[in-house]
Amino acid sequence: MASSNGKKSPAEIAQLARRQVEELFGKPVESVSAVARGEDDGWTVTLELLELPRIPDTTSLLGSYEARLDGSGDLLEARRTRRYARNQADPIQRRDEQ
Numbered sequence: 001m002a003s004s005n006g007k008k009s010p011a012e013i014a015q016l017a018r019r020q021v022e023e024l025f026g027k028p029v030e031s032v033s034a035v036a037r038g039e040d041d042g043w044t045v046t047l048e049l050l051e052l053p054r055i056p057d058t059t060s061l062l063g064s065y066e067a068r069l070d071g072s073g074d075l076l077e078a079r080r081t082r083r084y085a086r087n088q089a090d091p092i093q094r095r096d097e098q
Contacts, residue, residue, distance in 0.1 A: 008073050010035045016073035017045035042072040058087040
């Protein structure tokens, strides 16, 4: 829901990013893993896309994508930052847990 000053909420921005990234790359978004407001009134959204479905599902390949949107929710740029198997633990998280 937009705030009283007309700016979009993080949830609205995540939904806009999801729709635009799915359309752009032609792959389903599995989840939104981060939403951050930028310094320039824009947003950065990190999404996980299903890149290659496999059987069993735990071996499917996912891609982590970073999308930048302006304050209105229009997509400015999107890029894949990493690709990984669904059953692969996040290497950064594993280091933190040690």
